[in-house]
Amino acid sequence: xxxxxxxxxxxxxxxxxxxxxxxxxxxxxxxxxxxxxxxxxxxxxxxxxxxxxxxxxxxxxxxxxxxxxxxxxxxxxxxxxxxxxxxxxxxxxxxxxxxxxxxxxxxxxxxxxxxxxxxxxxxxxxxxxxxxxxxxxxxxxxxxxxxxxxxxxxxxxxxxxxxxxxxxxxxxxxxxxxxxxxxxxxxxxxxxxxxxxxxxx
Ligand SMILES: C[S@@+](CC[C@H](N)C(=O)[O-])C[C@H]1O[C@@H](n2cnc3c(N)ncnc32)[C@H](O)[C@@H]1O
Numbered sequence: 001x002x003x004x005x006x007x008x009x010x011x012x013x014x015x016x017x018x019x020x021x022x023x024x025x026x027x028x029x030x031x032x033x034x035x036x037x038x039x040x041x042x043x044x045x046x047x048x049x050x051x052x053x054x055x056x057x058x059x060x061x062x063x064x065x066x067x068x069x070x071x072x073x074x075x076x077x078x079x080x081x082x083x084x085x086x087x088x089x090x091x092x093x094x095x096x097x098x099x100x101x102x103x104x105x106x107x108x109x110x111x112x113x114x115x116x117x118x119x120x121x122x123x124x125x126x127x128x129x130x131x132x133x134x135x136x137x138x139x140x141x142x143x144x145x146x147x148x149x150x151x152x153x154x155x156x157x158x159x160x161x162x163x164x165x166x167x168x169x170x171x172x173x174x175x176x177x178x179x180x181x182x183x184x185x186x187x188x189x190x191x192x193x194x195x196x197x198x199x200x201x
Pocket of ligand 1 (some may be wrong): 035068142
């Protein structure tokens with residue numbers, strides 16, 4: 001199992017939201033893909049931050065695809081049930097914890113439907129290079145590409161290029177940089193997050 005946790009690197013997630021919604025009409029369909037979502041902490045954190053940032057009408061137009069190799073077939077059920085142990089969610093700031101999770105007793109908490117209903121998980125291997133759809137406004141791929149060989153990394157990022165809409169955004173973890181070979185396809189949009197915008201070539 002990979003390593004992840006709730007409210008990890010919220011700065012990068014919030015930066016991507018802020019840049020994503022700049023000049024965005026509220027009728028826009030927001031299509032987002034979290035690739036390598038593990039058991040859900042990162043996409044749930046993202047969705048909570050998004051719900052806190054945008055209005056209800058834009059949030060209702062938000063589609064969220066989550067994918068992972070899920071080698072042991074465990075993430076699918078966890079994300080489907082949306083139930084996490086207190087130990088796992090105790091890092092979530094108090095105000096979000098009480099607002100977005102229902103106490104089920106026995107130290108178990110369930111994500112509320114507003115967020116949970118948005119999470120569409122499918123088991124998917126990035127190295128097949130088959131995108132899970134087209135016209136994404138944002139793809140989040142953090143702490144995944146580092147496990148791939150450099151040539152695989154380039155192929156996967158090229159797949160992301162094809163599945164982003166014009167000017168779509170791609171977010172990596174802070175230490176993952178865009179390979180030089182792809183400098184003609186993406187441009188960095190902020191100095192304090194590894195966030196790139198698709199260039200139309
Ligand atoms: C360290 S976790 C990252 C979780 C989350 N993105 C984060 O940054 O907190 C890496 C995840 O990548 C997934 N992964 C590894 N190889 C993959 C592949 N070929 N296709 C899809 N997911 C993969 C693993 O199953 C694991 O859940």
